[in-house]
Amino acid sequence: MHTTKDRIVTATAELFRRQGYNATGVKQIVATASAPFGSLYHFFPGGKEQLGAEVIRWSGGVYGQLIGAVFDPAPDVVTAVTDFFAGAAETLRDTDYADACPIATIALEVSSASEPLRQACADVFASWIDAASERFIGAGIAPAKAHELSVLLLASLEGAFVLARASRSTEPLAIAGGAAADAVRAALRKA
Amino acid sequence: MHTTKDRIVTATAELFRRQGYNATGVKQIVATASAPFGSLYHFFPGGKEQLGAEVIRWSGGVYGQLIGAVFDPAPDVVTAVTDFFAGAAETLRDTDYADACPIATIALEVSSASEPLRQACADVFASWIDAASERFIGAGIAPAKAHELSVLLLASLEGAFVLARASRSTEPLAIAGGAAADAVRAALRKA
Numbered sequence: 332m333h334t335t336k337d338r339i340v341t342a343t344a345e346l347f348r349r350q351g352y353n354a355t356g357v358k359q360i361v362a363t364a365s366a367p368f369g370s371l372y373h374f375f376p377g378g379k380e381q382l383g384a385e386v387i388r389w390s391g392g393v394y395g396q397l398i399g400a401v402f403d404p405a406p407d408v409v410t411a412v413t414d415f416f417a418g419a420a421e422t423l424r425d426t427d428y429a430d431a432c433p434i435a436t437i438a439l440e441v442s443s444a445s446e447p448l449r450q451a452c453a454d455v456f457a458s459w460i461d462a463a464s465e466r467f468i469g470a471g472i473a474p475a476k477a478h479e480l481s482v483l484l485l486a487s488l489e490g491a492f493v494l495a496r497a498s499r500s501t502e503p504l505a506i507a508g509g510a511a512a513d514a515v516r517a518a519l520r521k522a
Numbered sequence: 523m524h525t526t527k528d529r530i531v532t533a534t535a536e537l538f539r540r541q542g543y544n545a546t547g548v549k550q551i552v553a554t555a556s557a558p559f560g561s562l563y564h565f566f567p568g569g570k571e572q573l574g575a576e577v578i579r580w581s582g583g584v585y586g587q588l589i590g591a592v593f594d595p596a597p598d599v600v601t602a603v604t605d606f607f608a609g610a611a612e613t614l615r616d617t618d619y620a621d622a623c624p625i626a627t628i629a630l631e632v633s634s635a636s637e638p639l640r641q642a643c644a645d646v647f648a649s650w651i652d653a654a655s656e657r658f659i660g661a662g663i664a665p666a667k668a669h670e671l672s673v674l675l676l677a678s679l680e681g682a683f684v685l686a687r688a689s690r691s692t693e694p695l696a697i698a699g700g701a702a703a704d705a706v707r708a709a710l711r712k713a
Contacts, residue, residue, distance in 0.1 A: 353544035429634045436630040442687035452688040490681030496633035497643040
Protein backbone atom coordinates (compact mmCIF):
# COMPACT_ATOMS: atom_id res chain seq x y z
CA MET A 332 0.00 0.00 0.00
CA HIS A 333 1.33 3.43 -0.96
CA THR A 334 0.66 5.98 1.73
CA THR A 335 0.68 9.70 0.96
CA LYS A 336 4.10 9.99 2.58
CA ASP A 337 5.46 7.17 0.39
CA ARG A 338 4.07 8.86 -2.72
CA ILE A 339 5.71 12.16 -1.75
CA VAL A 340 9.08 10.46 -1.24
CA THR A 341 9.03 8.44 -4.48
CA ALA A 342 7.79 11.39 -6.57
CA THR A 343 10.49 13.65 -5.11
CA ALA A 344 13.17 11.03 -5.74
CA GLU A 345 12.24 10.84 -9.42
CA LEU A 346 12.15 14.65 -9.78
CA PHE A 347 15.54 15.01 -8.05
CA ARG A 348 17.11 12.36 -10.26
CA ARG A 349 16.00 14.05 -13.46
CA GLN A 350 16.22 17.75 -12.67
CA GLY A 351 18.04 18.09 -9.35
CA TYR A 352 17.13 19.78 -6.08
CA ASN A 353 16.85 23.45 -6.97
CA ALA A 354 14.57 23.03 -9.98
CA THR A 355 12.14 20.91 -7.96
CA GLY A 356 9.52 23.01 -6.20
CA VAL A 357 7.13 21.85 -3.48
CA LYS A 358 4.14 22.55 -5.74
CA GLN A 359 5.53 20.22 -8.40
CA ILE A 360 6.22 17.58 -5.76
CA VAL A 361 2.68 17.49 -4.37
CA ALA A 362 1.19 17.62 -7.89
CA THR A 363 3.36 14.69 -9.05
CA ALA A 364 2.57 12.75 -5.87
CA SER A 365 -1.19 13.55 -6.11
CA ALA A 366 -0.94 14.70 -2.51
CA PRO A 367 -2.66 17.63 -0.80
CA PHE A 368 -0.27 20.61 -0.48
CA GLY A 369 -0.43 20.66 3.31
CA SER A 370 0.54 16.99 3.57
CA LEU A 371 4.16 17.77 2.63
CA TYR A 372 4.53 20.04 5.67
CA HIS A 373 2.55 17.59 7.80
CA PHE A 374 5.03 14.79 7.12
CA PHE A 375 8.08 17.06 6.78
CA PRO A 376 7.71 20.02 9.13
CA GLY A 377 11.20 21.17 8.05
CA GLY A 378 9.87 21.55 4.50
CA LYS A 379 11.85 20.86 1.35
CA GLU A 380 15.24 20.53 3.08
CA GLN A 381 13.97 17.87 5.51
CA LEU A 382 12.17 16.04 2.71
CA GLY A 383 15.34 16.37 0.61
CA ALA A 384 17.53 14.71 3.23
CA GLU A 385 15.03 11.85 3.63
CA VAL A 386 14.75 11.37 -0.14
CA ILE A 387 18.54 11.33 -0.59
CA ARG A 388 18.85 8.59 2.06
CA TRP A 389 15.86 6.67 0.64
CA SER A 390 17.18 6.85 -2.94
CA GLY A 391 20.62 5.89 -1.68
CA GLY A 392 19.14 2.77 -0.09
CA VAL A 393 17.20 1.78 -3.21
CA TYR A 394 20.12 2.35 -5.57
CA GLY A 395 22.48 0.69 -3.10
CA GLN A 396 20.42 -2.52 -3.34
CA LEU A 397 21.45 -2.66 -7.00
CA ILE A 398 24.99 -3.42 -5.85
CA GLY A 399 23.91 -6.68 -4.20
CA ALA A 400 21.43 -7.42 -7.00
CA VAL A 401 24.21 -7.23 -9.60
CA PHE A 402 27.21 -8.57 -7.65
CA ASP A 403 25.69 -11.42 -5.67
CA PRO A 404 24.38 -13.59 -8.56
CA ALA A 405 27.41 -12.81 -10.80
CA PRO A 406 29.99 -15.59 -11.34
CA ASP A 407 32.84 -13.21 -10.35
CA VAL A 408 33.47 -9.55 -9.49
CA VAL A 409 34.86 -8.68 -12.94
CA THR A 410 31.59 -9.81 -14.55
CA ALA A 411 29.63 -7.94 -11.89
CA VAL A 412 31.46 -4.66 -12.57
CA THR A 413 31.05 -5.11 -16.34
CA ASP A 414 27.34 -5.84 -15.89
CA PHE A 415 26.89 -2.82 -13.58
CA PHE A 416 28.24 -0.34 -16.15
CA ALA A 417 26.38 -2.06 -19.01
CA GLY A 418 23.12 -1.92 -17.03
CA ALA A 419 23.65 1.75 -16.23
CA ALA A 420 24.24 2.49 -19.94
CA GLU A 421 21.09 0.61 -20.92
CA THR A 422 18.94 2.45 -18.35
CA LEU A 423 20.32 5.78 -19.51
CA ARG A 424 19.55 5.02 -23.16
CA ASP A 425 16.10 3.66 -22.33
CA THR A 426 15.18 6.81 -20.39
CA ASP A 427 16.41 9.24 -23.07
CA TYR A 428 19.50 10.03 -20.97
CA ALA A 429 17.49 11.15 -17.94
CA ASP A 430 17.95 8.42 -15.32
CA ALA A 431 21.50 8.21 -14.08
CA CYS A 432 22.58 8.54 -10.45
CA PRO A 433 19.69 9.56 -8.15
CA ILE A 434 21.82 11.86 -5.99
CA ALA A 435 24.80 13.20 -8.01
CA THR A 436 23.01 16.32 -9.26
CA ILE A 437 21.89 17.15 -5.72
CA ALA A 438 25.38 16.45 -4.33
CA LEU A 439 26.90 19.07 -6.62
CA GLU A 440 24.07 21.56 -6.02
CA VAL A 441 24.05 21.36 -2.22
CA SER A 442 27.64 20.61 -1.23
CA SER A 443 28.43 24.27 -0.60
CA ALA A 444 24.86 25.30 0.27
CA SER A 445 23.21 22.92 2.77
CA GLU A 446 25.12 21.01 5.41
CA PRO A 447 22.33 18.47 6.21
CA LEU A 448 21.85 17.66 2.51
CA ARG A 449 25.62 17.46 1.87
CA GLN A 450 25.95 15.08 4.82
CA ALA A 451 23.11 12.89 3.52
CA CYS A 452 24.84 12.62 0.11
CA ALA A 453 28.20 11.86 1.77
CA ASP A 454 26.60 9.10 3.87
CA VAL A 455 24.98 7.54 0.81
CA PHE A 456 28.21 7.56 -1.21
CA ALA A 457 30.05 6.03 1.76
CA SER A 458 27.41 3.27 2.06
CA TRP A 459 27.76 2.40 -1.64
CA ILE A 460 31.55 2.33 -1.35
CA ASP A 461 31.31 0.03 1.68
CA ALA A 462 28.82 -2.27 -0.07
CA ALA A 463 31.10 -2.64 -3.12
CA SER A 464 34.21 -3.04 -0.92
CA GLU A 465 32.54 -5.95 0.88
CA ARG A 466 32.13 -7.78 -2.44
CA PHE A 467 35.77 -7.18 -3.44
CA ILE A 468 36.96 -8.35 -0.02
CA GLY A 469 34.80 -11.44 -0.51
CA ALA A 470 36.68 -12.05 -3.77
CA GLY A 471 39.99 -12.08 -1.89
CA ILE A 472 41.13 -8.47 -2.37
CA ALA A 473 42.73 -6.80 0.68
CA PRO A 474 40.44 -4.32 2.51
CA ALA A 475 42.51 -1.17 1.71
CA LYS A 476 42.71 -2.08 -1.98
CA ALA A 477 39.00 -3.04 -2.03
CA HIS A 478 38.11 0.41 -0.66
CA GLU A 479 40.34 2.16 -3.20
CA LEU A 480 38.84 0.13 -6.04
CA SER A 481 35.29 0.95 -4.89
CA VAL A 482 36.02 4.69 -4.71
CA LEU A 483 37.56 4.51 -8.19
CA LEU A 484 34.59 2.63 -9.66
CA LEU A 485 32.04 5.01 -8.14
CA ALA A 486 34.03 8.08 -9.25
CA SER A 487 34.37 6.81 -12.81
CA LEU A 488 30.68 5.81 -12.92
CA GLU A 489 29.53 9.23 -11.63
CA GLY A 490 31.82 11.10 -14.02
CA ALA A 491 30.79 8.91 -16.95
CA PHE A 492 27.15 9.76 -16.13
CA VAL A 493 27.97 13.50 -16.33
CA LEU A 494 29.63 13.09 -19.75
CA ALA A 495 27.03 10.62 -21.04
CA ARG A 496 24.04 12.79 -20.12
CA ALA A 497 25.63 15.90 -21.67
CA SER A 498 26.75 14.16 -24.86
CA ARG A 499 23.72 11.84 -25.15
CA SER A 500 26.08 8.94 -25.75
CA THR A 501 26.88 5.82 -23.76
CA GLU A 502 30.53 5.87 -24.91
CA PRO A 503 31.81 7.28 -21.57
CA LEU A 504 30.09 4.42 -19.68
CA ALA A 505 31.57 1.83 -22.05
CA ILE A 506 35.08 3.28 -21.61
CA ALA A 507 34.76 3.69 -17.83
CA GLY A 508 33.27 0.19 -17.50
CA GLY A 509 36.12 -1.36 -19.49
CA ALA A 510 38.73 0.41 -17.36
CA ALA A 511 36.90 -0.55 -14.15
CA ALA A 512 36.90 -4.23 -15.15
CA ASP A 513 40.64 -3.97 -15.95
CA ALA A 514 41.33 -2.43 -12.53
CA VAL A 515 39.44 -5.25 -10.78
CA ARG A 516 41.30 -7.88 -12.84
CA ALA A 517 44.65 -6.30 -11.87
CA ALA A 518 43.67 -6.25 -8.17
CA LEU A 519 42.64 -9.93 -8.33
CA ARG A 520 46.00 -10.88 -9.87
CA LYS A 521 47.75 -9.26 -6.89
CA ALA A 522 45.32 -10.75 -4.34
CA MET B 523 39.63 46.64 -18.93
CA HIS B 524 36.57 44.89 -17.55
CA THR B 525 33.43 45.89 -19.38
CA THR B 526 30.00 45.41 -17.84
CA LYS B 527 29.46 42.40 -20.12
CA ASP B 528 32.76 40.84 -18.96
CA ARG B 529 31.78 41.38 -15.34
CA ILE B 530 28.41 39.70 -15.89
CA VAL B 531 30.07 36.69 -17.54
CA THR B 532 32.77 36.22 -14.89
CA ALA B 533 30.34 36.71 -11.98
CA THR B 534 27.91 34.22 -13.50
CA ALA B 535 30.69 31.70 -14.10
CA GLU B 536 31.70 31.82 -10.44
CA LEU B 537 28.08 31.49 -9.24
CA PHE B 538 27.45 28.54 -11.60
CA ARG B 539 30.60 26.77 -10.45
CA ARG B 540 29.66 27.01 -6.78
CA GLN B 541 25.88 26.65 -6.79
CA GLY B 542 24.87 25.58 -10.28
CA TYR B 543 22.41 27.02 -12.80
CA ASN B 544 19.05 26.77 -11.08
CA ALA B 545 20.08 28.36 -7.78
CA THR B 546 21.58 31.35 -9.59
CA GLY B 547 19.04 34.11 -10.20
CA VAL B 548 19.45 37.10 -12.48
CA LYS B 549 19.19 39.48 -9.49
CA GLN B 550 22.13 37.74 -7.79
CA ILE B 551 24.10 37.86 -11.03
CA VAL B 552 23.73 41.62 -11.55
CA ALA B 553 24.38 42.30 -7.85
CA THR B 554 27.58 40.20 -7.89
CA ALA B 555 28.70 41.83 -11.15
CA SER B 556 27.84 45.35 -9.88
CA ALA B 557 25.88 45.80 -13.09
CA PRO B 558 22.57 47.57 -13.68
CA PHE B 559 19.69 45.07 -13.88
CA GLY B 560 18.75 46.05 -17.44
CA SER B 561 22.28 45.47 -18.69
CA LEU B 562 21.89 41.69 -18.47
CA TYR B 563 18.97 41.77 -20.95
CA HIS B 564 20.78 44.39 -23.05
CA PHE B 565 23.76 42.07 -23.59
CA PHE B 566 21.75 38.82 -23.47
CA PRO B 567 18.31 39.45 -24.97
CA GLY B 568 17.57 35.73 -24.51
CA GLY B 569 17.98 36.19 -20.75
CA LYS B 570 19.45 33.66 -18.38
CA GLU B 571 19.49 30.76 -20.86
CA GLN B 572 21.46 32.75 -23.45
CA LEU B 573 23.83 34.07 -20.78
CA GLY B 574 24.13 30.51 -19.45
CA ALA B 575 25.20 29.08 -22.80
CA GLU B 576 27.80 31.84 -23.22
CA VAL B 577 29.12 31.34 -19.69
CA ILE B 578 29.40 27.57 -20.16
CA ARG B 579 31.47 28.08 -23.34
CA TRP B 580 33.55 30.85 -21.73
CA SER B 581 34.25 28.77 -18.58
CA GLY B 582 35.03 25.80 -20.78
CA GLY B 583 37.63 27.84 -22.63
CA VAL B 584 39.25 29.15 -19.44
CA TYR B 585 39.35 25.74 -17.75
CA GLY B 586 40.49 24.14 -21.01
CA GLN B 587 43.58 26.37 -20.99
CA LEU B 588 44.60 24.58 -17.79
CA ILE B 589 45.20 21.45 -19.86
CA GLY B 590 47.95 23.16 -21.88
CA ALA B 591 49.22 25.02 -18.82
CA VAL B 592 49.73 21.73 -16.95
CA PHE B 593 50.69 19.36 -19.79
CA ASP B 594 52.96 21.51 -21.94
CA PRO B 595 55.68 22.36 -19.37
CA ALA B 596 55.57 18.86 -17.76
CA PRO B 597 58.49 16.49 -18.46
CA ASP B 598 56.04 13.74 -19.53
CA VAL B 599 52.30 12.97 -19.70
CA VAL B 600 52.32 10.79 -16.57
CA THR B 601 53.68 13.72 -14.52
CA ALA B 602 51.15 16.04 -16.20
CA VAL B 603 48.21 13.82 -15.25
CA THR B 604 49.49 13.44 -11.68
CA ASP B 605 49.95 17.23 -11.41
CA PHE B 606 46.47 17.88 -12.83
CA PHE B 607 44.70 15.80 -10.18
CA ALA B 608 46.98 17.14 -7.41
CA GLY B 609 46.27 20.73 -8.49
CA ALA B 610 42.52 20.06 -8.59
CA ALA B 611 42.69 18.61 -5.05
CA GLU B 612 44.64 21.63 -3.80
CA THR B 613 42.17 24.11 -5.31
CA LEU B 614 39.26 22.21 -3.83
CA ARG B 615 40.80 22.23 -0.35
CA ASP B 616 41.80 25.90 -0.64
CA THR B 617 38.26 26.94 -1.59
CA ASP B 618 36.56 24.95 1.20
CA TYR B 619 35.42 22.32 -1.34
CA ALA B 620 33.57 24.85 -3.50
CA ASP B 621 35.64 25.20 -6.70
CA ALA B 622 35.67 22.03 -8.72
CA CYS B 623 34.55 21.75 -12.35
CA PRO B 624 32.92 24.96 -13.63
CA ILE B 625 30.26 23.16 -15.67
CA ALA B 626 29.52 19.72 -14.16
CA THR B 627 26.72 20.92 -11.88
CA ILE B 628 25.06 22.69 -14.80
CA ALA B 629 25.56 19.67 -17.07
CA LEU B 630 23.58 17.46 -14.68
CA GLU B 631 20.92 20.12 -14.07
CA VAL B 632 20.23 20.98 -17.70
CA SER B 633 20.86 17.76 -19.64
CA SER B 634 17.18 16.80 -19.61
CA ALA B 635 15.84 20.39 -19.38
CA SER B 636 17.52 22.73 -21.89
CA GLU B 637 18.83 21.63 -25.27
CA PRO B 638 21.02 24.74 -25.91
CA LEU B 639 22.64 24.46 -22.47
CA ARG B 640 23.14 20.68 -22.79
CA GLN B 641 24.78 21.22 -26.19
CA ALA B 642 27.10 23.89 -24.76
CA CYS B 643 28.20 21.47 -22.00
CA ALA B 644 28.69 18.64 -24.51
CA ASP B 645 30.83 20.90 -26.73
CA VAL B 646 32.99 21.95 -23.78
CA PHE B 647 33.56 18.36 -22.62
CA ALA B 648 34.44 17.35 -26.21
CA SER B 649 36.93 20.24 -26.46
CA TRP B 650 38.66 19.16 -23.23
CA ILE B 651 38.79 15.54 -24.39
CA ASP B 652 40.33 16.64 -27.71
CA ALA B 653 42.89 18.88 -25.97
CA ALA B 654 44.02 16.05 -23.69
CA SER B 655 44.02 13.54 -26.59
CA GLU B 656 46.37 15.80 -28.54
CA ARG B 657 48.90 15.64 -25.70
CA PHE B 658 48.68 11.84 -25.46
CA ILE B 659 49.07 11.52 -29.23
CA GLY B 660 52.11 13.81 -28.94
CA ALA B 661 53.53 11.32 -26.42
CA GLY B 662 53.24 8.52 -28.97
CA ILE B 663 49.89 6.98 -27.99
CA ALA B 664 47.62 5.92 -30.89
CA PRO B 665 44.70 8.32 -31.55
CA ALA B 666 41.90 5.88 -30.61
CA LYS B 667 43.65 4.96 -27.35
CA ALA B 668 44.45 8.64 -26.64
CA HIS B 669 40.75 9.49 -26.99
CA GLU B 670 39.72 6.62 -24.72
CA LEU B 671 42.30 7.64 -22.13
CA SER B 672 41.09 11.26 -22.20
CA VAL B 673 37.44 10.27 -21.72
CA LEU B 674 38.48 8.03 -18.83
CA LEU B 675 40.55 10.77 -17.15
CA LEU B 676 37.78 13.36 -17.49
CA ALA B 677 35.14 10.92 -16.22
CA SER B 678 37.22 9.93 -13.21
CA LEU B 679 38.07 13.59 -12.46
CA GLU B 680 34.41 14.67 -12.68
CA GLY B 681 33.22 11.77 -10.53
CA ALA B 682 35.99 12.33 -7.99
CA PHE B 683 34.84 15.96 -7.75
CA VAL B 684 31.28 14.78 -6.94
CA LEU B 685 32.53 12.47 -4.17
CA ALA B 686 35.13 14.94 -2.87
CA ARG B 687 32.70 17.85 -2.59
CA ALA B 688 30.09 15.69 -0.82
CA SER B 689 32.56 14.06 1.57
CA ARG B 690 34.78 17.15 2.04
CA SER B 691 37.81 14.97 1.45
CA THR B 692 40.42 14.92 -1.31
CA GLU B 693 40.77 11.12 -1.05
CA PRO B 694 38.68 10.47 -4.21
CA LEU B 695 40.95 12.79 -6.22
CA ALA B 696 44.08 11.07 -4.88
CA ILE B 697 42.70 7.63 -5.80
CA ALA B 698 41.42 8.73 -9.23
CA GLY B 699 44.69 10.57 -9.95
CA GLY B 700 46.77 7.50 -9.07
CA ALA B 701 44.64 5.28 -11.32
CA ALA B 702 44.77 7.83 -14.13
CA ALA B 703 48.57 7.94 -13.98
CA ASP B 704 48.64 4.11 -14.03
CA ALA B 705 46.38 4.06 -17.11
CA VAL B 706 48.63 6.51 -18.93
CA ARG B 707 51.74 4.49 -17.99
CA ALA B 708 50.11 1.31 -19.34
CA ALA B 709 49.17 3.06 -22.61
CA LEU B 710 52.74 4.35 -23.02
CA ARG B 711 54.15 0.83 -22.54
CA LYS B 712 51.96 -0.36 -25.43
CA ALA B 713 52.73 2.70 -27.62
